[in-house]
Every structure is written in C-alpha cells, then in structure tokens.
Amino acid sequence: MDWILQPWPWYISGPLITLTMFILLVVGKNFGMSANLRTLCTICGANKTCDFFCFDWKLQRWNLLVMLGAIIGGFIATHYLSDNQIPNINQQTIEQLHQMGIESAGSTYTPIELFGSEALSSPKTIIILLIGGVLVGFGSRYAGGCTSGHSISGISNLQIPSLIATIGFFIGGLIMVHVIFPFIF
Numbered sequence: 001m002d003w004i005l006q007p008w009p010w011y012i013s014g015p016l017i018t019l020t021m022f023i024l025l026v027v028g029k030n031f032g033m034s035a036n037l038r039t040l041c042t043i044c045g046a047n048k049t050c051d052f053f054c055f056d057w058k059l060q061r062w063n064l065l066v067m068l069g070a071i072i073g074g075f076i077a078t079h080y081l082s083d084n085q086i087p088n089i090n091q092q093t094i095e096q097l098h099q100m101g102i103e104s105a106g107s108t109y110t111p112i113e114l115f116g117s118e119a120l121s122s123p124k125t126i127i128i129l130l131i132g133g134v135l136v137g138f139g140s141r142y143a144g145g146c147t148s149g150h151s152i153s154g155i156s157n158l159q160i161p162s163l164i165a166t167i168g169f170f171i172g173g174l175i176m177v178h179v180i181f182p183f184i185f
Contacts, residue, residue, distance in 0.1 A: 005083045021156040029062065030157070032149025034140040036060070036067045085109060100185035128184060143168070 024031055038053065039060040046053040089106050097105035104112045112118070119125040140146040143165045145154065151169065154162020 004081055007085065017152065018156070021153060024153070025157060030149070031066065031153040032063070032145050033067060033070070034137075034146035034149060036063055037137075039064060100182070102185065139172075 021031070038055075039057045042053040042055065042057040047055075086107060086109060091106075094106035097111070102111045102113050104116075114125060114129075136146075143150065144161070145165065147166070147169055150159075150162040150165040155166060
C-alpha cells in the first residue's frame with residue numbers, strides 16, 4: 001500500500017499520460033481544462049448573449065467528465081492517498097520565502113498563507129487571488145487554451161502554436177517568480 005501513498009516516478013506517470021493522449025488522439029478529442037469554463041458558461045445560458053458561447057456543448061460532455069474526475073480524484077488523493085507530502089524545496093528558497101512572510105514554506109504542501117482558510121480573512125490575499133484568477137483566465141482565453149490544453153494535449157499533437165504557448169507559459173512563470181513575486185510579498 002505504501003507505493004500508492006508516494007509520488008509516482010516519471011517512468012510510470014509519463015507513459016500513462018502518453019497513453020491517455022494517444023487514446024484521445026485516436027478518438028479525435030483534444031484535452032483541456034479551460035475549455036470546460038466555456039462549456040459551463042454555455043450550459044448556464046451565455047450563448048444567448050455572446051456568439052463565442054454558441055456551440056454544441058453536448059460534444060464536450062466527455063471533457064466535463066474529465067474535469068469532474070480530476071476534482072474527485074484530487075480530493076481522494078489529497079485526503080486518503082497521500083502521506084502529508086511536503087515538497088523538497090531548496091533551503092535557500094525556504095529562507096527567501098520566510099523573509100517574504102511565507103512561514104509555511106518547507107513545512108506544508110502549499111503555502112497556507114495563500115491557500116489556507118485563514119488567508120480568506122486577509123483583503124490583500126483575496127485581491128491577489130482575484131487578480132491572479134483574472135490574469136490566468138485572460139491568458140488562457142488569449143492563448144486559446146491553458147497549460148493542460150497546450151502543454152499536454154497540443155504538444156502531443158505536434159502543434160507549433162502549443163509549443164509557442166508553452167514556452168510563453170514558462171517565460172511568464174519565470175518573470176512572475178523572479179521579478180513580480182518579490183514586489184507582492
């Protein structure tokens with residue numbers, strides 16, 4: 001039972017992702033989490049006010065099922081199939097995060113200062129999360145997909161725009177961590 005409580009090595013998870021992408025390719029589907037937001041908006045009636053949402057959402061039911069499975073699977077994995085795993089972060093990074101006020105760095109899976117229930121009592125944290133959410137949503141829409149759609153599905157389909165988008169995601173992440181993040185905290 002211990003094997004399921006530990007992170008799976010790349011040589012197991014990588015081929016499983018490859019197998020999943022191959023099956024989707026064979027059946028003519030493209031995987032992407034952000035596409036589900038468009039589908040959900042259409043289901044809620046957004047197609048009555050905007051042409052972007054005018055499409056047959058029933059063709060995307062399988063993708064909604066993937067999203068639901070990811071939510072349920074994530075909950076089960078977090079609450080029942082993990083052994084309080086703490087990421088192995090470089091000690092220098094931990095010290096830098098402590099200087100920025102993120103005291104949980106190196107002792108929790110995610111920083112509780114940002115994602116814990118107490119964080120929702122801080123207006124600054126709520127503003128940061130809202131602005132971050134809007135920027136991620138805008139970026140996903142502007143790029144025509146999110147990291148899962150471009151970096152997993154798009155690249156496995158050998159799509160050059162997905163490769164360019166993925167390079168952009170990495171550059172944006174580096175700019176965020178090394179330039180913008182220190183100014184926020």
